[in-house]
Amino acid sequence: MRFNIRLKKTRVWAQALRHSSSNGRKQVCALGALLLILLDSAAPPALAMTELQKHWEFNERKGVEALDSNLYGLAEPFLKEAAQQAEMFGADDPRLAKSLGELGRLYTIRRRYAEAEYALEQELHYKEVALGRTSGKLIPAMGSLVRFYMTCGTLSKAEPLTDDIISFVEGKIKEESAERKEAMGLKGGPLIGWAGSAAPSMHTPLVEWAVTCDDLGGLYLSKRKFDMAERLFKAALDIKATVMGKQHMSLANSYESLAGLALAKGETKDAESYYKEALQITTNILGIDDPKCYSSIEKLARCYILEKKYGEAEALYKQIINAWRLEPNGAGSEARALYALGSLYCTEGKYGAASGTLGRALRLSQKASGPYSIVLVPYMQKYAYALYYTGQRGASDGMKARANYIAGDFKFASDTPVVKAPTKSLQAGGETKSMTNAADSAVVDKSTGVSDKDGNVVTSTKIADAKGAPTTDASAAKKTAATASSAKKKSVAGQAKQTVSSKH
DSSP, X not given: OHHHHHHHHHHHHHHHHHTOOGGGHHHHHHHHHHHHHHHOTTSOHHHHHHHHHHHHHHHHHHHHHHHHTTOHHHHHHHXXXXXXXXXXXXXXXXXXXXXXXXHHHHHHHTTOHHHHHHHHHHHHHHHHHHHOTXXXXXXXXXXXXXXXXXXXXXXXXXXXXXXXXXXXXXXXXHHHHHHHHHHHOOOOSOSSXXXXXXOGGGOSHHHHHHHHHHHHHHHHHHTTOHHHHHHHHHHHHHHHHHHHOSSOHHHHXXXXXXXXXXXHTTOHHHHHHHHHHHHHHHHHHHOTTSTHHHHHHHHHHHHHHHTTOHHHHHHHHHHHHHHHHTSTTOXXXXXXXXXXXXXXXXXXXXXXXXXXXXXXXXXXXXXXXXTTOGGGHHHHHHHHHHHHTTXXXXXXXXXXXXXXXXXXXOOOOOSSOSSSOOXXXXXXXXXXXXXXXXXXXXXXXXXXXEEOTTOOEXXXXXXXXXXXXXXXXXXXXXXXXXXXXXXXXXXXXXXXXXXXXXXX
């Protein structure tokens, strides 16, 4: 019997040495010694498991610390060792899943995706063994694996696992909706947008399911997989309505997600309905004067602009401008709202109203940010555009020159004021698309076409030639610019030739 035990010990030790590396031999020796303790019939089981726990904790801690410090080469042997030791605790021990998860994270960071995928799949498998396939605690882990599949791994594996998540969530909601609604009655901050301020009591399995569904819904939306995104967003909405009731800020976030999905599909009418729901919930809970309402109002206004409902959009902007006017430190926010309203007036061709509104926006922005802030550039560019179409050519050129001076050598790519700037949907309705190019100082503007390097505004419908006569073709403007450039070169060449001749 003793001979057999010694033989087993020798085989285990030899196997450990064969798998060791030159830089990790000390750790393997420690593991071999630990295995000898476990195989020794005289060693008390409790003592052996205590030693194993100590070694696992050491390797896991060192590995995670190195991983978090970006010392990936140092982290790998520690995490591998921890995963090997965790196997000895048994398949149903949570330490095994934890070690495999950290190892998968390391492989993902190092872009060793095949190894990462295997480790993360094993992590989920052992969590299922430990918790059971019907446990709701698996949902976040399943969501993490779906995210990996969609961003780094095997894309074809993502949708089946997502289907499992949705089916599980929908089934549980139907089973438990009534009792959960009464038992939890949660109130607090929003779930996604301001999750950091949510009360600890909200972090229940159901809320984690909603977070997972929202997260994956956004990912599927970014991949333009609209059907799956809609199922996930609606599943999250159902969870929140069941757990928290219909007057909770987290529902506003879900309605805005569904509105964004509808806009991506070109369904502006549905988007308008969802944005209205989100705004109604937000104002009911926070009040119209709360700064967070500005974002909801702005999104609805942009939707109105896409639908060419300019009157409704104008009313919303005026509402938020009046609200910000009462705030003692609201100059910057009021300026952004005025900018959006002025841009809307430009879209409608109301250049007189636009110039007055944009001038006021610029003054407030200067008050908030200072007279030479880069934040002022889009205000100045849009204001210059409005001035041009009110016949104030000199003032327009001066404003452009000032904007170019402030921008300096920056390639100014932002098409709206910095911080809470209007997005693409509003740009389509006439936002400024501006960029100062260091090579030729040309200013590009979606709503005006382009401005040449001298600051002259050129548009697709009213393009000024060298003499200022309007034409209707963009190619004509290009031709005029090319002719002027050629003439300038010939003039310079002629002057040089005259100079040389006079010397001779």
